[in-house]
Amino acid sequence: MEDDVSRIKDQPIMVRLKHVVIGAIGLPVVILLGAWIGFFNVGASSGHWKVTAWFLQLAMRSAVRTYALAVDAPKVLDRRGLPAAAGHFARGCAVCHGAPGELRSPAVLRMLPQPPDLALTAGDWTDAQLFRIVKHGIRFTGMPAWPARDRDDEVWAMVAFLRELPKLDAKGFRQLAFGAREATGNEAQPSAPDTLTDCTRCHGSDGEGRGGLVPVLAGQKEAYLFASLQSFAKGDRTSGFMALPVTGLARDEMAALARHFAAQPPIPVDRDQIPAEVVQKGQQIAEAGIPERNVPACSGCHIGSDKNPVYPRLDGQHAAYLEQQLKLFRSESRGGTPFWRIMATAAQRLTDEDIRALSAYFSKRTESPQ
Template sequence: MRPRHKIGLAGLLAISVAAAFFAWLGVFNVAASTGHWSVTNRLLHFAMRASVRVYALSVTVPDLRKTGLLQASAVHFQAGCAYCHGAPGVSPSPAALSMLPPPPGLSNKISEWTDAQLFRIVRHGVRYTGMPAWPAPDRDDEVWGMVAFLRELPSLDGEHYRELVAGPATSEAGEVSGFDADLARCAQCHGADGVGRSEDVPVIAGQSGAYLLASLKAYLEGRRRSGVMQVAVSQTNEDTFEALAQYYAGRPEPAKPVGDTASIARGREIAERGLPRKGVPACLGCHGGSRKNPAYPRIAGQKKLYLETQLRLFAAGRRGGTAYSSIMAKVAATLDDTDIADVTAYFTSAR
């Protein structure tokens, strides 16, 4: 080895030993009360922006107008983000404001980032800042829903934000206690009637109580992945799960909409006979109503956007939960876009 190389290696070793000794002494101040040095702050912020910019290059941005989950994302933002960042009409927690540097208010910061960069930040979080990754990182649809909400955030005032989160006639969960508080929390997305406050939130009115209870437990235990629902159920008293399931099971089903008759007719054929050439069994063999296994969900009258999303999640191996989810994963993987459009059109209109 050349002398200069030996000197260089010795120097690196000496620096490493000195750094380890300095850390061992414990004199470096890690207290959060003083924050980083100014130069450290600038370096970390520069590195964060550069990293997000580079990793976002591989992100394909969908049409955010068709993303869905905007209303549910507002509820999630209130539950998981407003504590630190605040929201229209909502101040950040004093504890968050004592962080150095404090979490930024987002309304005046969103425009600094592209949609792809926001996706990267929401999905993966940012180290050393307290910004966590999305609770279910494989649910890209939910992350894009949050990006769509963040794009709307600067245009919201306090009244419109509160209506997105709680609805015009829904009580805030903090004003009541026990079962009523948990029901109010569910109603923020599902409504007190179980019909759902947006097209991407499922109809749970009249659903099997056994299925609803199994779903709540699956979300709580992480067997069914959803960043929105996993946070929601973690804030709900597990002792009220059965009462909540029975409450929504007892709500009347909504009127069924009518769609494209040709698509509905083909979807009905799939539902009744399946697709033998693809090995797809008849949907109604499992989802045919109350005489079937109560662990199977009733999907007649369900929302089309929700059904399409669930089928695609099953096909991608990203939807779990009950003991029968593996059956749906195999079935969904064989369906093409036309099959999905037709069968969901049928079930949306079915009575």
């Protein structure tokens, strides 16, 4: 009797549970079956249903907002990377997003979702949110992640450029992306660059390196230039800015480019005033090292023509570039030629102040190696 009562009481719950279980197993099976027989239209021509488009935008915007909370944005964006970022934008981003004065291919305008004109939308995002998008990309949209994982410094340079973009007209954009000399004429065609003009976009036609963070190549040792191009191509040294230009370069093209830039006359690039005592401190470390911290004298490898041809020249290099590379070595974010570990070990023992002094000293050192 008691059993009967409980059976009757339980019945509606059992019935409901049964439906839920059938639904939970059945629905995915029906969806899978639908996908298998080709029921869902994946064509992009008709666009998303309104509700799908709304949901995808909501999910994307909310995820960017949430993940950006963990991003530590600098108070002031460093503008020294603007020419490199603009140069990269012209070839790596404008194809989808367009750029001032550049029309996009009609094929891109039919992408789903359509890549927005960033001059119009960059203002909708905070610096940290732009950083998050540019570093990680956006799934299911074609928006790619930054090509080099460890290079937050490059992603910040791109964020600084995106802040600049709304202020640029066609001429201003071309000047920033290609340099004053390349701004006119049609040799700077981003869609079909020849190998050398692709490099001069950032390195300048005389190899002086535009903007402080693009290195001077003029007068650098040929063997080092060649080895560096190979290390970018193999991914032993990572840089989102260099990844694209070296893609598809044949070995003999790399050799020719290395020869070309090594043959350019070195030019003094940094004319800023640096306090004499900073330069002096740099000179002291460069020539004698810091024995109590086991820092070797830099001159042992970097000064003099009798050194290994793969050890680079540092004389007359941009101070900002030297500083950044020493910090990358220190955090083991820079590889390079088969000898890069030597530098990582040396840099790990340097303080920020040593790095600043050394970079200032070498940037001012103009005499050719004895």
